[in-house]
Amino acid sequence: MEACNYYTPWWCCLVGLFILFASAASFPIAAETHYHEFVAWDSTTANSMGRWSVIRDPVPDPTRATVYGALIIKPRAGSSYPFTKPKREFPVLLGEWWTSNPIDVVNQALRAGAAPNVSDAYTINGQPGDLYNCSRKDTIVFPVDSGETNLLRVVNSGMNQELFFTVANHKLTVVGVDASYTKPLTTSVIMLGPGQTTDVLITTDQPAGRYYMAARAYASAPPIVAFDNTTTTAILEYKSVPCPSTKAHSKSKSKCNSPRPIFPFLPAYNDTRTATAFTTSLRSSSYLTPKVPADVDVSLFFTVGLGLNPCAPGRTCQGPNGTNFTASMNNVSFVLPSTLSILQAYYRGVNGVFTTNFPPIPPTQFDYTGNVSRALWTPMRGTEAYRLKFGTTVQLVLQDTNIFVTENHPIHLHGYSFFILAEGFGNFNPRTDPAKFNFVDPPHRNTVGVPVGGWAVIRFVADNPGTWLMHCHYDAHLTWGLAMVFLVDNGVGELETLEPPPADLPRC
Incomplete structure (x- = not known):
């Protein structure tokens, strides 16, 4: 589900108006606050991004390169998930980052008639991670206990790139996509296009340690089409690991060295076979209310x-x-x-x-x-x-x-x-x-x-x-x-x- 859904066309229209007017000097509008009421029909992670409101923008808006979030819809009171109840939930937002102003990047491309410059980095919850010197100390850490099952709500908030995502030495069990429950699908890697969401269960059944989450491009076009061939990382950290990040990053003067995280296997950027195997293995859950309409008009x-x-x-x-x-x-x-x-x-x-x-x-x-x-x-x-x-x-x-x-x-x-x-x-x-x-x-x-x-x-x-x-x-x-x-x-x-x-x- 997205907020731009049943009986909400004016909200879609509203966002389009904001961007239309903001980009055309002949149609200026004053800064205003708008409230929108809608029914949250589906229970999983919805896409929620865009500067102008909490939905995916219906027209191109480069400000979305830096401002986005997850709209999480929980089961109604008295109901539960149709899968193992997670101990905790973590939003995992995959994004793209440009060192240049993304609005300038888009405008330059439109003036030149060319493709826009590719991003300078991918991000997880706003940080490129350990593989980039500029953000190493700010790498996102997800603290977990051994033996628990957690829910990762993964969103591809990027502008122009499909992404592979995995966690070192851990299996991912997909239980939802685009705010619809799925039959459990256990895999080592998932692939998401921009705007897609995937809910996955992860059980911390490995030796206490630090394990990289990582995402990189799935680039299906021929090599003549440029793309950002970098990798973003975050860290899944068992709390029982010697010298956890919370202690290593504290102001304590005592020296504390965290163990190096284990890096996962990621598919090649052009691994269409893996991407296809994942998408074609997804099946809707029996908990899904709508059924496939039989007759086509x-x-x-x-x-x-x-x-x-x-x-x-x-x-x-x-x-x-x-x-x-x-x-x-x-x-x-x-x-x-x-x-x-x-x-x-x-x-x-x-x-x-x-x-x-x-x-x-x-x-x-x-x-x-x-x-x-x-x-x-x-x-x-x-x-x-x-x-x-x-x-x-x-x-x-x-x-x-x-x-x-x-x-x-x-x-x-x-x-x-x-x-x-x-x-x-x-x-x-x-x-x-x-x-x-x-x-x-x-x-x-x-x-x-x-x-x-x-x-x-x-x-x-x-x-x-x-x-x-x-x-x-x-x-x-x-x-x-x-x-x-x-x-x-x-x-x-x-x-x-x-x-x-x-x-x-x-x-x-």
């Missing part, structure tokens, strides 16, 4: 990928061969509205802000993961939505493309969680691939990693009225236009109708 097929635009006359562009990077879904590169949000325009009946012409299938069929003709590398631009009747069951195939490069794309849908029925490599085959669909216990998420050079199939019921952004959670790709909007009509009665905007909705 609307079948959609969206391509996702990059592209290149010619450089505008009089400009010098630093993209490949002097071009300008772009990105699209179904050959439409999403353009943010410049005056009203899409939701405001829809609610007020204002024309000219967006259209409902988003194509249900690619305008041109081609070999999506083969050698793609350069004639297909330049998408059209538009602010387009796809309209759905309330209660419609939607099945959506998300297909990666080899336009410039293939790459794993973490695709996030605001306002909904969905079932991931299957994923695979190559082009989706509508005749044979449905045989792979899992209708029994597919994972239930709000962000799906579309495999590099592959596809994923999701299914959901459009039962949340409003306008909802679907986008790649790489901020660079979203900035370039890898997004679209679902417009879900009102149903019948108050509970199926879009609420009016809040009284304190910002105005130009």
Whole structure:
């Protein structure tokens, strides 16, 4: 679950307004405080980040590189977790850090038409860790007792990178993803895309010592795509270890040397096999209330990928061969509205802000993961939505493309969680691939990693009225236009109708 969820479209809209107005001098708004009430439907870790409010920003916002947090939803009174009760819980927030101002990094990339500079470090709870001289003394330490089971709530709060995460010599048992319970999955490593969360149990059953937690990039694109190839660490420290960190870092004059932490094995940065083995092993828990809808009303097929635009006359562009990077879904590169949000325009009946012409299938069929003709590398631009009747069951195939490069794309849908029925490599085959669909216990998420050079199939019921952004959670790709909007009509009665905007909705 994210706070931008059931019956909360105005909060999504609100954040979009803040960033839209903050980035456009012609639409300034005064600094204000806003309150939002919502129902916490799901019980696990939700994504909570962004400067402007406690949700994942629906439009690109580089301030999120430094300000984020975890919104933790506990079981209601009288209920319990459907797994071993943990002794304690630790939020583990994975992030990225730039020594330069991240706003300047993004603006420079947009001016140049190139990819933004990669981060200078990854972080765990705000610190790069022992492998960086600047932060060694501030490395995050998680103190634990021997023989206890704890819950790590791991969030990828990064901007542009999927990450592997592991703990030296300890098994991780996954019990939840994206605020939905899963069947227990024991593994040595997990992989999270930006915006994804994973709840894992860890039992301290090793000899008393100090063990590194570590995270590094999963970079699925070819080597021509730059990425931050560093490793961030924190320390899982048994309290019974000789000279624990609390004593070593005290002001005591007595010399105290903590034992060196044990370093874990991490997959190679391009280990797609490990990443795929993890994501395809996830299964939803029997405690999950929603079930896979059986009958499909609307079948959609969206391509996702990059592209290149010619450089505008009089400009010098630093993209490949002097071009300008772009990105699209179904050959439409999403353009943010410049005056009203899409939701405001829809609610007020204002024309000219967006259209409902988003194509249900690619305008041109081609070999999506083969050698793609350069004639297909330049998408059209538009602010387009796809309209759905309330209660419609939607099945959506998300297909990666080899336009410039293939790459794993973490695709996030605001306002909904969905079932991931299957994923695979190559082009989706509508005749044979449905045989792979899992209708029994597919994972239930709000962000799906579309495999590099592959596809994923999701299914959901459009039962949340409003306008909802679907986008790649790489901020660079979203900035370039890898997004679209679902417009879900009102149903019948108050509970199926879009609420009016809040009284304190910002105005130009």
